Amino acid sequence: MSVLVVGTVALDTITTPLGRKEAILGGSAVFSALSASYFSPVNLVAVVGEDFPQDHISLLKKKKINLDGLDCVAGKTFCWTGVYGEDFSDPETLATELNVLVGFNPSLPESYRDSKYVFLANVDPDIQHKVLAQVKKPKLVVCDTMNFWIANKPESLLKLLKKVDVFLLNYSEARLLTRKNNLLDIGAQLMKMGPACVVIKKGEHGVVSFNSGKVFSLPACLINNLCDPTGAGDTFAGGFIGYLSSVAKWNELSFKKAIVHGSVMATFAVEDFSVTKLAAVNKALINRRVRELIKITKI
């Protein structure tokens, strides 16, 4: 079943210990749509400016990502400029140029409105609301956010969470939103906000999730060629919802396996800049890494 993804499309300028890249393809919708595309057809909702390269359009189309919902408007594409230090943790943001994101008012193509799997990737929660309101009868709604929206649009975000089945967020964002430090307290508090399931992403330390109160904790895959962590969380989310849409089954096991697939997809995103590696993998590589992750966690 197809997955609807709304979020940002970006031309990022990123510096990591492995180098600096200018105006590379990024954004929450790009990483999550590409990741989900390995499991199901994807309908993308986003906006780009006139400067958005045709090559990127071709790449997304090649991955069978439906771009009927991609607005191309006058102005420049959204751009994030960030620098990662030696340990690759919390990047320093040098600039966030919203550009065409300002005033983005998505209207879903008719063909998108019957989508059953909806991923509201990190973007202004007002936009997430608008998109969700246009989907007729979603079966599973997953959403992500970031510290900026927690700090600046908490009311819109809290209203959105009441309509969401699965809420994905970083550990630091979860602490910020709940003002709690402990994972059990954080999980309980987040579930009280609406979502039946909460997935807390801890980067290299894995994932802790709460599915109707049941805890599942998964360590991260071990990789030795980390290049650029940008998009890891979005890619996780795309693999998570993509997997669920492909099995079209919602139970404890499919939820856990979706987390495994999300974790694996994220490793491909971080092994090169932009979507270079993520766009070049295949089902065999994905499945091999899924088996490896399950193996290293098995008692």
Add this chain to the structure above:
Amino acid sequence: MSVLVVGTVALDTITTPLGRKEAILGGSAVFSALSASYFSPVNLVAVVGEDFPQDHISLLKKKKINLDGLDCVAGKTFCWTGVYGEDFSDPETLATELNVLVGFNPSLPESYRDSKYVFLANVDPDIQHKVLAQVKKPKLVVCDTMNFWIANKPESLLKLLKKVDVFLLNYSEARLLTRKNNLLDIGAQLMKMGPACVVIKKGEHGVVSFNSGKVFSLPACLINNLCDPTGAGDTFAGGFIGYLSSVAKWNELSFKKAIVHGSVMATFAVEDFSVTKLAAVNKALINRRVRELIKITKI
């Protein structure tokens, strides 16, 4: 089979967000011996001063910890004074008073020399060497260390590692010792130093281990009453070697289960100051938490 433990016995003064406690029972040998005592008899090797309270001696004896190897000498007991911040991570050391540890030259009681399971808890590696040299035919030698010894006695430590089967250390210590950032690289580098097995403790993020190259990654138990993280690593180690000595079997599964048991024991250590909770648990509580940890990690 009994476990020989050498390390420090301390009277610590500790401040955490939950309060301040003066001159409380601590030290690497105390936490690890108490932890191991739930699985096997323990032979303790350590030194205390004249100020060491008789109550603590009684507690250790009550736990069937053999104190024939506990020297009581003129002077004051080793004392660490530290403060934990709001997030309970890396404490600030206000004072380290070695006191009777200076000049400690352990001579093992004859009854200890046949020990098969040896835990060289965190203490001067010269002392770890001296103790190990007096054990006739150890079956399994496990050692721990800390950043202070990595920085100040690297040669002694590296020499020791050649005689060790399992090396346990913190993630930050592992990075310091190997000058690598990546867990796979760190594990490979540490195994080159001698130990067939390496266990990297990541606190609330669990454990990553390498058993002759095979990776096993275990998330931490989730607890919601963290009080004082002091001794968590030592308690992990005690549970780890204690479990292995009790099953007297060394294979991939027993290694993994030892890590599970170590992780569980550590949670008891951190739920109160000093050894208050750790000394008060029982096998039923331990086994329940073991089952819970296995459950939250199961796919």
